[in-house]
Structure formats: structure tokens, C-alpha cells
Amino acid sequence: MEDPAPPVACTLIPTLPSSYDKYGTPLAMERSSDEIPLPSGWVEHLHPEGNVYYQHAKARLVSDTDPRQAGVAVILNNALETIRSRLPRTAEANGPEVYLSVPDPARRGPVGAVKYYLVDYDSRSIFWVEDLNILTDLANSGSLVEPFESTRHLRSGLTPEFWTHVEYYPCHQSTYDHGAEKELTAILRHGCVDDTTAPGSIFPYSADECMRYLKLLERLHGDDEASESYRRSWISRLLASICRSRHINRHGLPYPRVDRLQGMDSYLMHQNRSSVAMAFGEILCLGMSKRTFAQLTELWNGRIVYQRHWQPFIERQRSEWRWIALGGLYLLMLNVVQRIYGASIFLVATSTSFTCAAVLISALMLHAHSPERLKTASDISSYISMTESFHHGLRPLSISYTIPKACLGYGTLLSAGNALHELNSQFQDNPTEALHVLASAVSPLLVTVVLHRFYGPSTF
Secondary structure, three states: OOOOOOOOOEEEEEOOHHHOOHHHOOOOOOOOOOOOOOOOOEEEEEOOOOOEEEEEOOOOEEEOOOOOOOOHHHHHHHHHHHHHHOOOHHHOOOOOEEEEEOOOHHHOOOOEEEEEEEEEOOOOEEEOOOOOOOOOOHHHOOOOOOOOOOHHHHHHHHHHHHHHHHHHOOOOOOOOOHHHHHHHHHHHHHHHHHHHHOOOOOOOOOHHHHHHHHHHHHHHOOOOHHHHHHHHHHHHHHHHHHHHHHHHOOOOOOOOOOOOOOOHHHHHHHHOOOOHHHHHHHHHOOOOHHHHHHHHHHHHOOOOOOHHHHHHHHHHHHHHHHHHHHHHHHHHHHHHHHHHOOOOHHHHHHHHHHHHHHHHHHHHHHHHOOOOOOOOHHHHHHHHHHHOEOOOEOHHHHHHHHHHHHHHHHHHHHHHHHHHHHHHHHHHHOHHHHHHHHHHHHHHHHHHHHHHHHHOOOOO
16 A cells, blocks of 8 residues: 555454445534545545545555545554455455445544455455454444354345445446346346235335336446446445345245245234233224234234335325324314213213324324335334334234224214213203204214215325
């Protein structure tokens, strides 16, 4: 890289490409070092999304840390020398690419900490030179690599990390990987057919999404070299997503998941543990939560979010909560009318309390499940992972989804019972007037519902 620098101790910290919080990096307010020339051998590359990274071609090194910052070039140089000294001599001529990053250089201590991994483009994988127990303590921060059962299983988990690296650093490769483009085209074509012919397709994209991506591939095929970094970046992003899904589904491993409903019975049994609290909640919800629980289990089976199945379910829930809120407002007005005509204050107050609870919880549910909060598959996956119970799985969530409907049901039953009691008393005293009151209360509602069904939209 440069003339040998004085030896400086450095601490190598193994990391993963996906551990780099690219979109969570804070905006720097200090003065930029753009006017300072880069050290010899370094080149600055502009990512299609706008961020920059740095490459030293001779050293086969990439970094997102600016080498112009004071002392950074020395730390990177010493870290690279340490890594190269631990590689076989046969790998020195055309060795793997090294990624280095100095975390928070402004506050580094006397011992420079450097995050690193190595990239093997031939095998499409990443690796490290440390003697790591990657089962339990990679990077001294908990397990970054999930426990694996074989070398093939480990490689399956690291392949998505390779494509994530290519997505983040796509501008410096000397040749375009046409093989990856052809492979992605074949995968998308198969996924398109699989989604249209198999209800339990485990492909992460719908047939419509596959068709859109295939059209993009056809339009971008044969573009000039100036657009190669753009193609390489988004193709790598798709491949990373597909490979990650394949790893979860044990693609190419013993006992793979080939249908998204595979193993659903055992997943249901795991969640249906005996519990007084869960049974009590389901009884309070009048058993309506069981249907929602079965739907959630089907969608979350395998812990992969397929948006083409999740989004219709979430939209149906939103529509249901909207109707519950509107129905609750209507019931509140009926309760006011009943109270004006002398209905029992106890029953009216109880019905109003249940109805207000239904409206309030529906509003909270709509806020928590807004399209902005659950827009992507990652948003949905993070939300379900946080709300899933360790012992009872999705049963608590299904109960919370059904509470507004149950509260409105209780409020309606109390209001209807109170109204029937009043009508019965009125009918005994004056039958004709009671029938007039009943007709005047029910007729506008029925006419409005019929008109809405006839002229209104099919969905709310």
C-alpha cells in the first residue's frame, strides 16, 4: 500500500457485510476532507445510491473508512499486513479481497480496532483468518452466524453475505459477472412459474414481481460499462435476498422446506401449550381469535415473510378495525338515544364502556399496523418477531387482534338486550307506538346498508 509504517498494534474484529448499518450511519457535520488528496494507490468510488467507498487495487483492499483521516492509513496498512501474514503463500499473488473498517476513528484508543472480513469471488463466500468459534462468539458480540450443522450449511449462510458485500461495493470489479445475471434470470423465471402453479411456493417474490425484474434485466442487458455498477448492485441485492430465503428453507441441504405450509402442524402444536391465561383470553374473545391464530400461523410458518400473502391479511385486519370503529360510533349514538328515552343507566353505561374500548383499541391497532410502519417484508418480520411469545407463539397476538371485535360484540349485546327490554315494556303498554319506534330505528339503517352495497365500492 505505502512505505512500511512503524508497527502499531491493531485488534482485528471479525464482522459480516450485513452488520454494516449502511442506512443508519449518522450524517457527519464536521468539515469534509475532500480537498486533501488520497494516499498513493487509493481510489474513491461512488456507489449508485450516493455513498462513497475506497479501494486500493494493488493491495486488493476496500474500505468505507476515509484513508485521509489522521492515522487511519497506518492502521489499515498494519491490519492488512497482519491478515496477509496469516494467509497461505499461494494466495498472495491473486489472493482474496480484504474489507477493513476503522470504527469511529475520531475516538479510537492507543490500540486500533479494525473490523474485517475476506471475500472469495471464486467460491462466492466470505471468511476470516482468526481462529473463531463462530458458533458462539463471532466478533465478541454474540453469534453473528447462526449455528450450523455442516460445512455446506455454513456456506449456505455465508453466500448471502457475499452478495451483500457486492451490493455495497459494486464499482471496482474489473469484469462484469455475466454468470450471476444469467443465474438470476433463470431463478426469477422458475420463481414466476412456481408462484403461479404452487399455492405453497416458497419463492420470496410473487409472479408479478418476478416479471418486473425480468423486464428490467432484459432492458439493461447490453448496456455500456458506465452502468455496470448499477446493474451489479441491484442484481446482487436480489441474489442476497433469494440466497437468504434459500438458506432459511435449507435449499440443497437434508430435509429442506419446499412448501411454505410444510411443518405447520408441528408449529401449531408447539404454540398450543396448555395455558390458563391463553384459554381465558380466547374465551373472552368468544373464540373468534382461533381463526386469526390459524391465519397468522400459516403466514409465519417458517418465519419468512411473503408479502403477497401478508399484505392482503393485514389489509383485511385494517378494514375490520375501521368498520369496528365506525360501528362503535353508531352504537354510541344509539346508547345516547336509549338513555334519553329512559333506558337503564347501568346497561347503557356498560355498553358504552365496551364500545369505547372497541373504538379506542381499533384506533391503536390501525396506528400500530399503518402502511408506513409495515411497508416492507423486513418491517413485518421485525414486528412479528418482537410480538411473538416464546412460550405461546402467535396466540397472544391473535387475541389482541380480536379484542376490538369482542368488545364491540359485548357492547352490542348489552345495547340490544336493553333495547329489547324497553321495547317489550313499551309493547305491553302501547303496541302500535312500539312498532313505530322499532321501524323508525331500524329502517334508515337497513336502507343505508342496502344503498351502500348497491352503489358503494366492494371494499372499505
